[in-house]
Amino acid sequence: MGNDALSAETETAPVVDYRAVQQSEEFQRLRSKHRRFVFPVLGACLLWYLAYVLLAGYAHDFMSTPVFGSINIAILLGLAQVVTTFAVTMWYVSYANRELDPIAANLRDEIESGTSVAAFSGAARSEGDR
Amino acid sequence: MLHFAAAPAASPGEPWLNIAIFGAFVAITMIIVFRASRNNKTAADYYAAGRSFTGGQNGSAIAGDYLSAASFLGIVGAIAITGYDGFLYSIGFLVAWLVALLLVAELLRNTGKFTMADVLSFRLKQKPVRIAAATTTLVVCFFYLLAQMAGAGGLVSLLLGVGDQLGQALVITVVGALMILYVLIGGMKGTTWVQIIKAVLLIAGAGVMTVWVLALNGFNFSTLLDNAVAVAGNPEILNPGIKYGVSDVAKVDFLSLGLALVLGTAALPHVLMRFYTVPTAKEARKSVVWAIWLIGIFYVFTLVLGYGAAALVGADVIAAAPGGPNSAAPLLAFELGGPVLLGLISAIAFATILAVVAGLTITAAASFAHDIYASVVKKGKPEPGAEVKVARRTVVIIGVVAIIGGIGANGQNVAFLVALAFAVAASANLPTIVYSLFWKRFTTQGALWSMYGGLASAIILIIFSPVVSGSVTSMLKTEEINFAIFPLSNPGIVSIPLAFFLGWLGTVLDKTKEDPLKQSEMEVRSLTGVGAEKATSH
Numbered sequence: 001m002g003n004d005a006l007s008a009e010t011e012t013a014p015v016v017d018y019r020a021v022q023q024s025e026e027f028q029r030l031r032s033k034h035r036r037f038v039f040p041v042l043g044a045c046l047l048w049y050l051a052y053v054l055l056a057g058y059a060h061d062f063m064s065t066p067v068f069g070s071i072n073i074a075i076l077l078g079l080a081q082v083v084t085t086f087a088v089t090m091w092y093v094s095y096a097n098r099e100l101d102p103i104a105a106n107l108r109d110e111i112e113s114g115t116s117v118a119a120f121s122g123a124a125r126s127e128g129d130r
Numbered sequence: 131m132l133h134f135a136a137a138p139a140a141s142p143g144e145p146w147l148n149i150a151i152f153g154a155f156v157a158i159t160m161i162i163v164f165r166a167s168r169n170n171k172t173a174a175d176y177y178a179a180g181r182s183f184t185g186g187q188n189g190s191a192i193a194g195d196y197l198s199a200a201s202f203l204g205i206v207g208a209i210a211i212t213g214y215d216g217f218l219y220s221i222g223f224l225v226a227w228l229v230a231l232l233l234v235a236e237l238l239r240n241t242g243k244f245t246m247a248d249v250l251s252f253r254l255k256q257k258p259v260r261i262a263a264a265t266t267t268l269v270v271c272f273f274y275l276l277a278q279m280a281g282a283g284g285l286v287s288l289l290l291g292v293g294d295q296l297g298q299a300l301v302i303t304v305v306g307a308l309m310i311l312y313v314l315i316g317g318m319k320g321t322t323w324v325q326i327i328k329a330v331l332l333i334a335g336a337g338v339m340t341v342w343v344l345a346l347n348g349f350n351f352s353t354l355l356d357n358a359v360a361v362a363g364n365p366e367i368l369n370p371g372i373k374y375g376v377s378d379v380a381k382v383d384f385l386s387l388g389l390a391l392v393l394g395t396a397a398l399p400h401v402l403m404r405f406y407t408v409p410t411a412k413e414a415r416k417s418v419v420w421a422i423w424l425i426g427i428f429y430v431f432t433l434v435l436g437y438g439a440a441a442l443v444g445a446d447v448i449a450a451a452p453g454g455p456n457s458a459a460p461l462l463a464f465e466l467g468g469p470v471l472l473g474l475i476s477a478i479a480f481a482t483i484l485a486v487v488a489g490l491t492i493t494a495a496a497s498f499a500h501d502i503y504a505s506v507v508k509k510g511k512p513e514p515g516a517e518v519k520v521a522r523r524t525v526v527i528i529g530v531v532a533i534i535g536g537i538g539a540n541g542q543n544v545a546f547l548v549a550l551a552f553a554v555a556a557s558a559n560l561p562t563i564v565y566s567l568f569w570k571r572f573t574t575q576g577a578l579w580s581m582y583g584g585l586a587s588a589i590i591l592i593i594f595s596p597v598v599s600g601s602v603t604s605m606l607k608t609e610e611i612n613f614a615i616f617p618l619s620n621p622g623i624v625s626i627p628l629a630f631f632l633g634w635l636g637t638v639l640d641k642t643k644e645d646p647l648k649q650s651e652m653e654v655r656s657l658t659g660v661g662a663e664k665a666t667s668h
Binding site for chain 2: 037046085089
């Protein structure tokens with residue numbers, strides 16, 4: 001709103017005050033939803049992998065216990081790593097579709113159409129040719 | 131079960147059949163590359179395929195790029211000979227993709243343009259950070275490329291029956307020349323199509339063999355394991371420890387390798403660059419999801435194929451064949467489907483090398499032309515069209531270097547180079563990627579200390595490790611020279627934490643502050659996709 005002249009001058013995107021967007025409540029919500037998911041989930045997955053590697057290295061007898069016929073715990077845990085990787089992937093996709101994408105799309109629309117609080121003549125001009 | 135005790139020593143199957151099938155692959159992909167490359171005009175077309183691939187296509191291409199000959203031939207062979215420890219290795223390669231999915235793919239797509247350096251230098255000082263990022267990119271690509279090209283020589287002796295050095299050098303030259311042609315003409319679009327076709331063939335081929343092996347064992351995996359144990363005469367092949375459990379050092383070594391695999395994947399420049407070939411961050415996410423499914427399923431196939439090779443071919447025959455463990459998958463194919471299946475699998479293995487080296491070459495060329503030439507030398511204002519011209523010339527130079535390096539490294543012990551490439555990526559690139567995306571305070575000095583510190587420590591540790599000197603199985607192939615003062619073969623467990631620490635230390639000791647507005651812009655753009663590079667329309 002009200003930055004037509006500026007838009008014409010810079011041709012493409014309106015000048016965006018990224019600082020104001022960053023401090024806006026909506027963006028903070030997006031940021032915290034993103035971080036509150038990816039950090040703990042990735043941390044848990046890496047610990048689970050580390051536990052698997054350490055078991056394979058230091059718990060031979062446990063890993064060598066047969067469970068179904070000749071299929072032992074080592075093979076089951078290896079396949080479990082594959083299964084958890086698939087499961088976490090699908091979990092993240094559904095979380096991102098449900099919780100992250102709508103907020104991100106909304107913010108993007110607001111900024112690009114210039115209706116956001118932030119899209120007045122701010123100082124941060126989007127750099128041209130990085 | 132059939133057991134060809136008289137498996138031919140030189141090359142099973144028909145070399146000419148193998149060459150004909152590979153020739154057909156080259157002809158078909160070449161036509162596709164020509165057709166796909168008619169619109170290669172701008173840098174975005176050449177480096178990022180106009181950002182026009184779908185998530186599914188890009189995910190298949192990522193799988194094609196990632197499942198190198200080392201994963202296919204190497205892991206099947208490792209399972210066939212060292213049993214469970216070979217599988218242990220592949221799990222790290224898969225779990226690693228969660229780092230790419232959760233931390234890197236989308237944010238990188240939203241903030242960058244063509245290269246890894248675009249993201250790393252976004253809010254830091256352009257020139258020094260770009261030079262550092264381009265350096266680590268070129269080093270990782272070079273190690274990876276050399277390992278692939280050297281592997282081609284070994285593969286040739288097995289698959290085409292070319293035993294002498296001159297013949298192998300000729301084949302390496304042909305592979306290199308084909309790769310140059312693909313990348314020169316096709317750019318990222320051509321490279322991507324080669325990788326997609328190869329991924330489909332590789333996964334389908336491995337799938338058919340997997341079902342076949344299971345069918346021979348009454349679709350009972352436990353029976354297959356019993357047969358493998360019976361042929362090997364050693365029940366230990368089902369348990370971890372044959373390779374990585376021999377000593378305390380070997381155990382720590384594996385931990386170190388696992389760390390590098392898990393943290394290195396999401397920082398491999400040629401993987402990162404693939405995320406720019408899709409139109410949006412959401413498609414980048416879909417790409418990783420596709421890649422995770424394809425790669426995960428493939429590694430489960432390799433488990434069956436590895437034990438299948440142990441049961442149907444036998445570890446002794448595999449170890450004695452030319453190419454050693456790498457021959458397990460081709461020999462299994464011969465055992466199952468005779469010369470025709472062997473020819474198909476051989477052609478797929480060659481296609482694998484071709485697709486992987488093409489991906490590495492375009493990444494290295496883009497990094498040189500975009501980061502060094504256009505951004506540093508020309509200060510971001512190159513003549514129109516000059517950047518792509520420089521990129522094309524770089525492709526030729528890298529191709530020639532790869533051919534010469536591949537011939538030179540042929541027959542050398544350079545298998546450690548792939549693991550080293552992962553370790554360098556995890557140490558030199560990942561800390562800076564993570565800090566610049568998630569740590570507000572991060573500064574240029576922190577980035578430089580972390581990147582150069584991670585790069586130098588990984589390489590110095592490997593030079594003083596047992597893979598370079600001190601034994602007949604080392605690179606120098608003699609016990610006479612021994613400067614292996616670092617006990618591990620994988621530097622990751624030291625160099626990765628060190629690089630994270632240096633990034634932190636360099637930042638807190640830095641008196642200058644970075645532009646806070648750039649930080650705001652990067653954070654907003656990375657999460658919302660505002661101002662992200664759009665697909666070019668043709």
